[in-house]
Amino acid sequence: xxxxxxxLFWLLASCGGSVSTGRKALYVAAEALVATDSAIAEKxxxxxxxxxxxxxxxxxxxxxxxxxxxxEQSVRLSRAALFAAQSALDTFEDGGSQARWQCTVHDxxxxxxxxxxxxxxxLPLHDISTALTALEAFATCEEP
Amino acid sequence: xxxxxxxxxxxDLLTLAKLVVEAVQSGDAKKVExxxxxxxxxxxxxxxxxxxxxxxxx
Numbered sequence: 001x002x003x004x005x006x007x008l009f010w011l012l013a014s015c016g017g018s019v020s021t022g023r024k025a026l027y028v029a030a031e032a033l034v035a036t037d038s039a040i041a042e043k044x045x046x047x048x049x050x051x052x053x054x055x056x057x058x059x060x061x062x063x064x065x066x067x068x069x070x071x072e073q074s075v076r077l078s079r080a081a082l083f084a085a086q087s088a089l090d091t092f093e094d095g096g097s098q099a100r101w102q103c104t105v106h107d108x109x110x111x112x113x114x115x116x117x118x119x120x121x122x123l124p125l126h127d128i129s130t131a132l133t134a135l136e137a138f139a140t141c142e143e144p
Numbered sequence: 145x146x147x148x149x150x151x152x153x154x155x156d157l158l159t160l161a162k163l164v165v166e167a168v169q170s171g172d173a174k175k176v177e178x179x180x181x182x183x184x185x186x187x188x189x190x191x192x193x194x195x196x197x198x199x200x201x202x
Contacts (some may be wrong), residue, residue, distance in 0.1 A: 038184075041185035049193075
């Protein structure tokens with residue numbers, strides 16, 4: 001899939017200045033998260049129904065659902081990181097800190113990588129991989 | 145490469161093309177809050193599943 005990532009990077013890099021490119025990267029990342037969230041939600045419901053049917057206790061059920069619950073938590077963290085990055089980009093555009101914006105993108109990439117890890121055994125991750133590549137152009141973080 | 149992998153690549157390509165074309169064509173890409181729903185669908189699915197589990201196990 002690396003060739004796809006390279007194409008996306010090249011297209012986004014040619015979009016213009018850093019704020020404009022940043023907006024497009026966040027947009028792509030948000031769309032990718034929505035697509036991934038929808039895919040997980042559908043599978044989550046199926047997995048929960050099966051776990052509920054085959055579990056003899058609440059503990060057994062929750063143990064079985066643990067990988068899915070980790071994925072759900074990662075989705076929430078990724079959403080929060082996306083909102084934070086959008087806010088930082090808006091502030092940067094209004095004359096605020098570029099370093100802060102870059103740091104929030106760094107955090108966003110970490111959140112997406114966590115999501116990617118949490119889904120390794122339950123879903124293919126094409127959309128998340130695409131979003132990660134789009135964001136890695138902004139992955140430097142020099143602010144303490 | 146398996147058929148599923150091929151379909152995955154095709155799906156990736158279509159998704160990627162759609163997103164990039166939309167992003168490049170729009171003068172100002174949509175903001176995150178305009179793309180993400182109020183609540184994640186996975187969170188809603190978990191809430192519903194937890195309620196069913198509580199109903200069964202108490």
